[in-house]
Amino acid sequence: MEDKRILYVSSEVVPYLAESEVSLMSYDVPKMINDQGGQIRIFMPRYGNINERRHQLHEVIRLSGMNLVVNDLDMPLIIKVASIPKERIQVYFIDNDEYFKRKATFTDEEGSMYPDNDERAIFFAKGVIETVKKLNWVPDIIHVHGWMASVLPVYLKHFYKDEALFSDTKIVISVYGQSFDGTLNNEMINKIAFDNIPLEAIKELETPTYENIIKSAINNSDAVIVASSSISSSLTNFIESSDKPFLPFAPKEQFANAYTEFYKKMLS
Numbered sequence: 001m002e003d004k005r006i007l008y009v010s011s012e013v014v015p016y017l018a019e020s021e022v023s024l025m026s027y028d029v030p031k032m033i034n035d036q037g038g039q040i041r042i043f044m045p046r047y048g049n050i051n052e053r054r055h056q057l058h059e060v061i062r063l064s065g066m067n068l069v070v071n072d073l074d075m076p077l078i079i080k081v082a083s084i085p086k087e088r089i090q091v092y093f094i095d096n097d098e099y100f101k102r103k104a105t106f107t108d109e110e111g112s113m114y115p116d117n118d119e120r121a122i123f124f125a126k127g128v129i130e131t132v133k134k135l136n137w138v139p140d141i142i143h144v145h146g147w148m149a150s151v152l153p154v155y156l157k158h159f160y161k162d163e164a165l166f167s168d169t170k171i172v173i174s175v176y177g178q179s180f181d182g183t184l185n186n187e188m189i190n191k192i193a194f195d196n197i198p199l200e201a202i203k204e205l206e207t208p209t210y211e212n213i214i215k216s217a218i219n220n221s222d223a224v225i226v227a228s229s230s231i232s233s234s235l236t237n238f239i240e241s242s243d244k245p246f247l248p249f250a251p252k253e254q255f256a257n258a259y260t261e262f263y264k265k266m267l268s
Contacts, residue, residue: 001033001036001037001038001260001263001264002036002037002038003037003038003039004033004038004039004140004141004263004267005038005039005040005137005138005139005140005141006030006033006038006039006040006139006140006141006142006143006263007040007041007043007128007132007137007139007141007142007143008026008029008030008040008041008042008043008143008145009042009043009044009128009142009143009144009145009149009152010022010023010026010042010043010044010144010145010146010149011044011045011105011124011145011146011147011148011149012026012044012105012145012146012148013026013027013042013044013091014026014027015027015055015084015085016044016050016055016082016091017047017049017050017105020178021176021177021178021227021228022145022146022176022178022227025145025174025176025227025255026042026044026145026146027084028252028255029143029255029259030042030089031087031089032255032256032259032260033260033263034087034088034089036260040089041090041092041132041135041137041139042089042090042091042092043091043092043093043094043128043131044091044092044093044094045093045094045095045099045100045120045124045148046078046080046093046094046095046100047100047102047104047105048100048101048102048103048104049103049104049105050093052080055082056082056083057080057081057082057093058080058081058082059078059079059080060079060080060081060092062134063079063131063134063135064077064078064079065077066130068123068126068127068130069195070119070122070123070126070191071119071122071187071191071194072194075096075098075099075123076096076097077094077095077096077123077127077130077131078094078095078096078097079092079093079094079095079127079131080092080093080095081093092128092131094123094124094127094128094131096123096127099116099119099120099123100120102114106148106180113180113182113184115185116185117148117184117185118184118185118187118188118191118208119185119191120148121147121148121149121150121151121184122151122155122191122192124148124149124152125149125151125152125154125155126155126159128149128152129152129155129156129160129163129166132165133163133165136165138165138166138168138169139166139169140168140169140170140267141169141170141171141172141263141266141267142156142169142170142171142172143172143173143174143225144171144172144173144174144217144221145174145176145227146176146178147179147180147210147213147214150173150213150214150216150217151192151213151216151217152171152217153171153173153217153220153221154192154197154201154202154216154217154220155195155197156169156171156220157171157201157220158195158196158197158198158201158220159195159196159197170222170223170266170267171220171221171222171223172221172222172223172224172225172262172263172266173214173217173218173221173223173224173225174224174225174226174227175214175218175224175225175226175227175228175231175235175239176227176228176231177228177229177230177231177232178228179210179211180210182209183207183208183209184208184213185208186207186208188205188208189202189205189206189208192205201216201219201220202216203216204216204219211232211234211235214235215235215238218238218239218242218244219242221244222244222245222266223244223245223246223247223262223266224239224242224244224245224246224247225246225247225259225262226239226246226247226248226249227249228249229249229251245262245265245266247259247262
């Protein structure tokens with residue numbers, strides 16, 4: 001993977017958030033490619049429970065300052081950056097006071113999902129793509145982890161379809177068993193359609209459950225990695241019938257070789 005450029009977009013990454021299936025793989029996979037001489041970038045949201053002082057986050061003024069439109073509202077984009085200690089891996093944080101200042105990730109103190117999680121996901125997807133454009137950094141592969149990152153494939157395939165920067169970029173989504181109960185805001189499909197994204201491309205989001213959000217992401221990606229040993233039978237069937245190249249689950253001691261070969265196959 002020498003000199004290949006891979007952009008990792010994740011809803012959770014250690015050491016910035018607690019260990020979970022998503023956050024651990026969102027660290028282990030980029031580290032593995034970095035060790036092979038690949039060029040990587042990691043993007044995640046800057047949730048309010050990330051300790052900026054301890055992790056030495058600082059704002060990148062030259063990248064911050066633009067506004068992103070979410071459902072007809074202008075929302076200021078703030079970009080912060082940090083380096084994972086000892087790994088020389090840069091992590092970019094998408095921030096906005098309205099969406100990410102609160103002191104938790106996805107749920108309030110009672111454990112209820114934030115009602116604007118759909119808008120946070122839209123803002124995150126647009127923020128990542130706009131920042132990569134400003135960096136003028138052309139990724140060979142964009143690898144998406146976690147449901148908060150999972151509207152990015154939709155935006156890249158439709159809203160940003162005429163961006164020359166991404167014309168040869170392949171999108172991979174990792175599918176995890178880690179999910180949420182219930183649905184996101186039922187207006188999610190209309191908020192995405194506001195950006196002139198055809199309803200046919202997001203029809204699964206009429207009922208924005210965890211599984212439907214992942215199915216929509218799979219439909220708009222180029223390939224799929226099964227990242228959990230146990231995902232639902234309905235998601236398994238959806239992946240197998242999608243006609244997308246997919247990598248079955250590989251346990252931790254085997255994933256490095258499996259992921260590398262899968263990436264190579266996608267780029268050949």
